[in-house]
Amino acid sequence: MIIYKFGGVSVKDASGIKNICQIIGNAKCPLTVVISAIGNTTNLLEALVEAYFSGNDKLRELLNQVKKNHTSLIHDLFEEVPEQVLTDVNALFIELETKITKPSSDQFNFEYDQVIGFGELLSTTIVSAYLNQIGQNNEWVDVRTCLDSDDNYVDANILWESSKEKVCTRFTKNQNTLYITQGFIASDPKGNTTSLGREGSDYTAAILAHLLDAEKMIIWKDVLGILNADPDYFENTTKLDTIPYHEAIELSYYGASVIHPKTIKPLQAKQIPLWVKSFIEPNQNGTLITKGERPQPLLPNYIVKKQQVLVSLKPLNFSFISEKDMVFIFSLVTKFRIKLNFTQNTAVSFVFCVNTSARNWKDLAVELEKYYEVEITENLELITVRHYTSATIKEIQFKHHVLGEQKNRNTAIYLIDTNWNFPHIPKKEFESALRDFSFQENLE
Ligand SMILES: Nc1ncnc2c1ncn2[C@@H]1O[C@H](COP(=O)(O)OP(=O)(O)O)[C@@H](O)[C@H]1O
Numbered sequence: 001m002i003i004y005k006f007g008g009v010s011v012k013d014a015s016g017i018k019n020i021c022q023i024i025g026n027a028k029c030p031l032t033v034v035i036s037a038i039g040n041t042t043n044l045l046e047a048l049v050e051a052y053f054s055g056n057d058k059l060r061e062l063l064n065q066v067k068k069n070h071t072s073l074i075h076d077l078f079e080e081v082p083e084q085v086l087t088d089v090n091a092l093f094i095e096l097e098t099k100i101t102k103p104s105s106d107q108f109n110f111e112y113d114q115v116i117g118f119g120e121l122l123s124t125t126i127v128s129a130y131l132n133q134i135g136q137n138n139e140w141v142d143v144r145t146c147l148d149s150d151d152n153y154v155d156a157n158i159l160w161e162s163s164k165e166k167v168c169t170r171f172t173k174n175q176n177t178l179y180i181t182q183g184f185i186a187s188d189p190k191g192n193t194t195s196l197g198r199e200g201s202d203y204t205a206a207i208l209a210h211l212l213d214a215e216k217m218i219i220w221k222d223v224l225g226i227l228n229a230d231p232d233y234f235e236n237t238t239k240l241d242t243i244p245y246h247e248a249i250e251l252s253y254y255g256a257s258v259i260h261p262k263t264i265k266p267l268q269a270k271q272i273p274l275w276v277k278s279f280i281e282p283n284q285n286g287t288l289i290t291k292g293e294r295p296q297p298l299l300p301n302y303i304v305k306k307q308q309v310l311v312s313l314k315p316l317n318f319s320f321i322s323e324k325d326m327v328f329i330f331s332l333v334t335k336f337r338i339k340l341n342f343t344q345n346t347a348v349s350f351v352f353c354v355n356t357s358a359r360n361w362k363d364l365a366v367e368l369e370k371y372y373e374v375e376i377t378e379n380l381e382l383i384t385v386r387h388y389t390s391a392t393i394k395e396i397q398f399k400h401h402v403l404g405e406q407k408n409r410n411t412a413i414y415l416i417d418t419n420w421n422f423p424h425i426p427k428k429e430f431e432s433a434l435r436d437f438s439f440q441e442n443l444e
C-alpha cells in the first residue's frame with residue numbers, strides 16, 4: 001500500500017483537482033489518498049462554529065459561503081454534473097445546516113469538532129466523484145468508520161489498538177484498489193466526530209501508513225520539498241534532499257509548518273519512507289525523510305513563528321520564582337489547553353510565549369493576574385535556527401531587536417520584538433561584521 005496526502009492548496013479550485021487526479025492516475029495501486037478541505041474551508045468553518053457557539057448573526061452568511069464555494073467548484077469541475085455528486089454534497093449541506101440550527105451545548109470544543117470535519121467530507125466526495133467520472137474507479141471511505149480516537153475534542157488522541165483492525169479491514173490491499181478518504185478527523189467511542197488538531201491531515205496519512213504497514217508515503221505540497229527556510233519569508237532557500245526522521249521531528253516541532261509535528265513518529269516507528277514532493281512539478285525528486293544521521297545538505301535551517309505574545313509574570317509578594325510557582329503556572333497552562341512556544345525564567349520573573357491566535361490566552365492571563373504582576377507584549381516573533389553558525393546568529397542580532405535567546409548545541413531560538421524599528425545598518429558594516437564569522441564552524 002502507498003499513501004498519498006493532498007492538502008487544501010492542492011485542491012483549491014477545479015484545475016487543482018484535475019491536476020491531483022492526474023497524479024493519482026499515474027500512481028501504482030493499492031493506493032490510499034488522504035485529502036484535506038478545499039482552500040480556506042476550514043477557516044470558514046471555524047468562523048461558522050464561533051458564530052454558532054456565540055449566537056452571532058453571521059451564521060447564515062457563513063453557511064451560504066461554504067455552500068456557494070463548493071457548488072461553484074462542482075460546476076467548474078464537471079462538464080456535465082453527475083446527479084449523484086449533487087445528491088451527496090446536498091446531503092452534507094443539510095446535515096451541517098441541521099446541526100447548526102439546533103441549540104449549541106456549552107462545550108465549545110465538542111461543537112467545533114461536530115462542524116469542522118464537513119470540509120474534508122465535502123472535498124473527498126467531490127474528488128471521488130470526479131475520479132469516477134474520468135474512469136478512475138475508487139472507493140470513498142468515511143475515515144470515521146475505522147479511525148478511533150478518544151474524546152479530547154479539537155486535539156483528539158488516536159486509539160491505536162482499536163483502529164488497527166478496523167483500518168486493516170476497511171483498506172484492504174487488493175491489487176487495484178484506490179481509496180479516497182479524509183484527513184484531520186476521527187470518531188470517539190460514542191460515535192461523535194473528533195479532530196486531530198489544525199493541519200492534522202498529514203498526521204492522518206501517517207497514522208494510516210503505520211497501521212497498514214505502507215511501503216511509502218508521499219505528501220504533495222506547493223513547494224519542491226522541505227527547504228532550509230519558509231520561502232514565503234526568506235529569499236534564496238535551498239531544498240533539503242534527505243532528512244533523517246529525528247531531524248524532521250525537530251524541524252516540525254519548532255514550527256516548520258510544511259509538515260504537521262505529529263506526522264513523523266508513526267512513520268519512523270515502522271521505518272516507512274516519507275517523500276515531500278511538489279504537486280506543481282510532480283516529476284521532481286522532492287525531499288526524502290528516512291533513517292540517517294544528518295540532513296543533506298547540512299545548512300542552517302530557519303523557522304519563523306509569527307504573531308507571538310509574551311506573557312511576563314512576577315510574584316506579587318516579592319518572592320523568587322520557585323518550583324511551586326512553576327508547577328502552578330504549568331497546571332494553569334494545561335487547564336487552559338495552551339501550547340507554550342518559549343519559556344524562560346530569572347530569579348524574580350517567568351516569561352512565556354504563545355500564539356496570538358490561541359483561543360484562551362487572555363483568560364489565562366486574567367487568572368494569572370490574581371497571583372502575579374502580569375505584563376503582556378504583543379507583535380513578537382520567534383526565529384529558530386537549527387544548525388546555526390556564528391554568522392547566522394550575528395545576522396539575526398544585527399537585523400532584529402532580540403528580547404530573549406535560548407541556545408543548545410544544535411538549536412538557537414530568538415524572541416524578536418517587531419514593535420521596534422531597527423535602525424538601518426549600512427551594508428558594508430554588516431558585511432564586514434559577518435566576515436569575522438565562519439559559516440561552517442558549528443556544522444560538525
Ligand atoms: N521549511 C519549509 N520548506 C518548505 N515549505 C515551508 C517550510 N516552512 C514553511 N513552509 C510553507 O509550507 C507551505 C506548505 O504547507 P501547507 O500550506 O500547510 O500545505 P498543505 O495545506 O498542503 O498541507 C509552503 O507553501 C511554505 O510556505
Ligand SMILES: N[C@@H](CC(=O)OP(=O)(O)O)C(=O)O
Nearest residue numbers: 007008036042198199200201
Ligand atoms: N483542513 C484542516 C486539516 C489540514 O491538514 O489541512 P491542510 O492539509 O490544508 O493543512 C486544516 O486546515 O487545518
